[in-house]
Amino acid sequence: xxxxxxxxxxxxxxxxxxxxxxxxxxxxxxxxxxxxxxxxxxxxxxxxxxxxxxxxxxxxxxxxxxxxxxxxxxxxxxxxxxxxxxxxxxxxxxxxxxxxxxxxxxxxxxxxxxxxxxxxxxxxxxxxxxxxxxxxxxxxxxxxxxxxxxxxxxxxxxxxxxxxxxxxxxxxxxxxxxxxxxxxxxxxxxxxxxxxxxxxxxxxxxxxxxxxxxxxxxxxxxxxxxxxxxxxxxxxxxxxxxxxxxxxxxxxxxxxxxxxxxxxxxxxxxxxxxxxxxxxxxxxxxxxxxxxxxxxxxxxxxxxxxxxxxxxxxxxxxxxxxxxxxxxxxxxxxxxxxxxxxxxxxxxxxxxxxxxxxxxxxxxxxxxxxxxxxxxxxxxxxxxxxxxxxxxxxxxxxxxxxxxxxxxxxxxxxxxxxxxxxxxxxxxxxxxxxxxxxxxxxxxxxxxxxxxxxxxxxxxxxxxxxxxxxxxxxxxxxxxxxxxxxxxxxxxxxxxxxxxxxxxxxxxxxxxxxxxxxxxxxxxxxxxxxxxxxxxxxxxxxxxxxxxxxxxxxxxxxxxxxxxxxxx
Numbered sequence: 001x002x003x004x005x006x007x008x009x010x011x012x013x014x015x016x017x018x019x020x021x022x023x024x025x026x027x028x029x030x031x032x033x034x035x036x037x038x039x040x041x042x043x044x045x046x047x048x049x050x051x052x053x054x055x056x057x058x059x060x061x062x063x064x065x066x067x068x069x070x071x072x073x074x075x076x077x078x079x080x081x082x083x084x085x086x087x088x089x090x091x092x093x094x095x096x097x098x099x100x101x102x103x104x105x106x107x108x109x110x111x112x113x114x115x116x117x118x119x120x121x122x123x124x125x126x127x128x129x130x131x132x133x134x135x136x137x138x139x140x141x142x143x144x145x146x147x148x149x150x151x152x153x154x155x156x157x158x159x160x161x162x163x164x165x166x167x168x169x170x171x172x173x174x175x176x177x178x179x180x181x182x183x184x185x186x187x188x189x190x191x192x193x194x195x196x197x198x199x200x201x202x203x204x205x206x207x208x209x210x211x212x213x214x215x216x217x218x219x220x221x222x223x224x225x226x227x228x229x230x231x232x233x234x235x236x237x238x239x240x241x242x243x244x245x246x247x248x249x250x251x252x253x254x255x256x257x258x259x260x261x262x263x264x265x266x267x268x269x270x271x272x273x274x275x276x277x278x279x280x281x282x283x284x285x286x287x288x289x290x291x292x293x294x295x296x297x298x299x300x301x302x303x304x305x306x307x308x309x310x311x312x313x314x315x316x317x318x319x320x321x322x323x324x325x326x327x328x329x330x331x332x333x334x335x336x337x338x339x340x341x342x343x344x345x346x347x348x349x350x351x352x353x354x355x356x357x358x359x360x361x362x363x364x365x366x367x368x369x370x371x372x373x374x375x376x377x378x379x380x381x382x383x384x385x386x387x388x389x390x391x392x393x394x395x396x397x398x399x400x401x402x403x404x405x406x407x408x409x410x411x412x413x414x415x416x417x418x419x420x421x422x423x424x425x426x427x428x429x430x431x432x433x434x435x436x437x438x439x440x441x442x443x444x445x446x447x448x449x450x451x452x453x454x455x456x457x458x459x460x461x462x463x464x465x466x467x468x469x470x471x472x473x474x475x476x477x478x479x480x481x482x483x484x485x486x487x488x489x490x491x492x493x494x495x496x497x498x499x500x501x502x503x504x505x506x507x508x509x510x511x512x513x514x515x516x517x518x519x520x521x522x523x524x525x526x527x528x529x530x531x532x533x534x535x536x537x538x539x540x541x542x543x544x545x546x547x548x549x550x551x552x553x554x555x556x557x558x559x560x561x562x563x564x565x566x567x568x
Contacts, residue, residue, distance in 0.1 A: 003030045003224075006244055006257040008231045008272065010035075011096020012550055013537040014263035015208035016136075016557035019152070022223035024565060030224045030255060032246050035061065035093035037227040038207065040215045046445075047099050050203045051325040053356040055100040057443045061093040062100075066267070068393040070500055087440060088393065089503065090267060094227055095209030097265075097503065098550050102328060103198040103205055104349070105155045107133050108545030108552055109189045111342040112372075119542040120512035121523055124559075132558040133186075136551065140201065146187045152211035153554065157184075157195035158329045164352040165318035165426055166364050167329040172422040174332060185331060189344055196331045196349070199550070203325060208554060232387045234260060234276040234533070236292060241276075241533035259532050261525070263557070266505040266539035270299040270380045271391040273509065273520075278530065287382050293529030297518035299391075302378030302508050303544040304501030305347075306397040307369035308407050308494075310414045311354065311433035313460065313467060314364045318426035320353050327353035333371070334413075336406045344546055345372035346410055354433075355443050357450060358457035363475075365433060366418065368410040369502050371546035374400035380508050395501055407495050408488070415485060429468055432484050434477045434498040504549040509539040524563045536560050 005021050007014045010033030022029040038047055046054040047061070055061055067085040091097045110126035117125045134148035140156040143149055160171065171193060175181065180192035199206050213225065226248065235243040235254065243256035262269040273279055277289050279298035284291050320327065332348035335341075351365040377399040383392045398404045411432070417423065418430050442449050459470050472480070484491040512519025514528065521527055525534035536557055538549045545552050 001255055003028045003255060003257040004259065005029045006255055006260045007031045008244060008260065008262050009033065009096065009264035009268070009537070010094045010209065010213075010225065010227070011091065011263060011265060011537070012098045012208040012553045013557040015095060015098075015212040016554055017261060017263060017536060017561055018223060018225070019212040019217050020558070020561035021564065022217070022220050025220075025222055027568075028222050030226065030257070032229045032231050032244065032255075033094050033225070033227045034230040035091070035227065037225070038094045038099060038209050040210070040218070043210065047093070047095075047207065048204050049325065050200055050205060051327055051353070051356070052100065052102045052205070053327070053353070053360065053443075054445055056089060056102075057356065057445055058100075059444070061091055063090045063092045063390065066090050066390045066393070068395060070395045070397050071496060086500070087437075090265065090505075094213070094225070095207035098199070098207040099205075099209060101503065101550060102349075102548070103200050103326075104328065104331075104548040105137070105153070105186075105197045105199045105551050106547040107186050107555070108547035109342065109344050109371075112543065112545035112547075116511070116542045119510075120516050120519060121542050123523055124511070129555055129559065132555040132562075133551065135558050136554045142184055142187070144187070146184070152214075153199050153208070154201035154206055155197050155199055156201065157197055158324055158326055160195065162321070162323035163195075163329040164321055166314050166352045167350055169318065169422040169426045170330055170350045170366075170417070173417045173420040176420060176422065177417065179332070179334070185333065191334050191344060193330060193332045196328050198326065198328075200326065208550075231272065234272060236276065236530075239292060239530045241530060257532075259534065262533070262535045263537045265537050266302065266508045267380055267391060267393055269535050269537055269539045270508040271382065273298045273527070273535075274382050274391075275385065275387060278527065283381055287385055289385060293527070295520050295528055297510055297512075297520045299380035299508050300518065301376045301510065302380055302393070302395060303373060303376050303506045304378070304395055304397060304504050305369040305371065305373055305544065306375065306403050306407060306499045307367055307502045308411055308499050309365045309367045309433040309435070310411060310418055310430060311363050311365040312418060312423075312427040312430040313471065314352070314362055315426050315428060316461065319361055327351060336409065338402060338406065341402070342372055345370065346406060347371045347546070348410075348414065356445060357442070357453035359442075359453040359460065362457055362460050364427060366414040367502075368407065368414055370403050370406055370410075373403055373544060375403045376400075376507065376543070397499055397501060398496065404492065404495065407499060408491055411484070411491060411495070415481075428464070429471045430481045431471060431476050432479050432481060432494050432498065435500050436477055438477070502548070504538070504544055506538040506541045506544040506549055509535045510542050511540045512542065524567075525560045534560070
């Protein structure tokens with residue numbers, strides 16, 4: 001069967017591309033999504049929920065076999081064992097990450113896009129990308145030059161008087177610390193604390209699939225959305241990509257197209273290229289894959305935002321309230337003031353509920369992540385030529401010492417906030433938190449975990465001495481608050497062990513100049529050295545922006561959709 005465009009992946013970028021390219025009736029468009037559908041009016045309740053913790057922890061919506069290395073062996077201790085593999089919750093469902101993520105709708109800094117241009121992404125400076133950010137959104141709160149009113153993704157903010165008492169206490173602590181209150185984090189990009197902007201309307205998630213693949217869009221006769229469809233391989237005739245082989249219900253099918261667009265994310269898009277013989281020549285030969293195009297940048301320079309969490313017990317009355325199921329009401333943006341690093345390089349998500357279960361409702365977190373990260377030595381490579389096997393993924397999150405140093409100072413900054421009077425009044429027992437395998441296991445939504453956490457929660461709500469005993473013996477993993485606050489070696493060890501990314505995998509198929517040996521695609525997503533093949537997703541970012549990656553990905557897909565339509 002022949003199409004004009006085959007889109008491999010129905011996530012954030014794929015949903016935008018499917019909508020925009022099929023809007024022209026002459027274009028016949030096929031979307032191949034490995035996960036399940038989220039039909040309008042029949043979305044799984046876990047996905048539609050304004051609280052993201054249920055979908056995020058549900059293995060029905062993940063690539064369940066995907067595991068990653070987050071750290072490299074410390075230069076200070078080269079004899080230490082390699083850090084263990086960690087599960088990585090990459091979405092496998094229509095809408096992709098936007099169907100399970102935290103729904104945070106931020107854009108990044110103008111300086112991010114200036115650096116994109118400096119790295120070869122000509123035409124992607126701030127004044128060129130802002131119109132596409134505005135095209136994405138329908139802002140329910142603001143109507144000004146910064147915001148769109150007609151986009152397919154509604155955005156809003158939780159008003160301060162609806163924040164939890166915990167979030168309000170954080171706001172008061174920020175005010176006492178001299179921070180500026182920003183009504184709109186996506187207006188002027190300056191330091192301060194603010195109500196988090198999120199892609200949500202009327203207490204329900206609006207994923208890219210919900211916004212862009214709505215009922216009217218699905219009625220288009222020239223658009224086919226094929227879910228539970230995993231692309232096995234790209235088809236080539238010489239250096240021309242002519243289609244894909246996909247597996248649907250266990251059966252192989254071949255689909256042909258004038259152009260194939262990979263929108264499978266920064267882990268799976270480079271894996272598709274590598275299996276097709278596009279990538280670093282040494283790795284392709286090592287795997288026994290015939291070389292179609294030598295592109296040394298494929299799978300290289302993987303980036304994410306390294307993060308660390310300072311958690312605490314929330315006292316009764318300061319927990320989630322009746323106004324909203326959203327659990328992140330307030331954010332903080334600040335500058336480390338490290339020489340040579342742009343302003344606004346640090347971000348804190350104030351989490352007033354850490355998981356769906358009873359204990360999660362009692363635990364708050366100040367989740368600090370590096371907005372402008374410099375660790376870019378991560379990589380994605382093949383473990384096997386078998387299309388069913390997951391690639392090897394190495395984030396190497398703290399490979400640049402500036403990132404380690406800023407997480408250490410950031411933890412201390414949040415500790416000072418945590419120990420301020422407003423927060424001490426509503427929290428107790430602060431501790432350095434780790435997203436460990438134990439936390440993951442108890443986070444899976446099932447009746448067993450519901451029972452266990454309900455019992456533990458009763459003890460935590462008991463006498464202070466019992467609560468401290470429970471937290472010290474059953475919650476803390478290896479490091480106490482007192483240790484990391486008084487011993488920098490302990491703080492560094494904790495951060496090296498516990499730092500994780502925030503599911504913002506990016507940059508493995510970077511945009512850049514034609515003469516840049518590490519660039520993979522041009523400024524319209526076209527793969528160098530071949531024809532009929534593009535990549536459009538977060539993998540083409542030259543650097544990961546100072547933002548959760550969903551909205552920059554939506555913007556990118558909108559911008560390249562326009563370029564495709566203009567040139568066709």
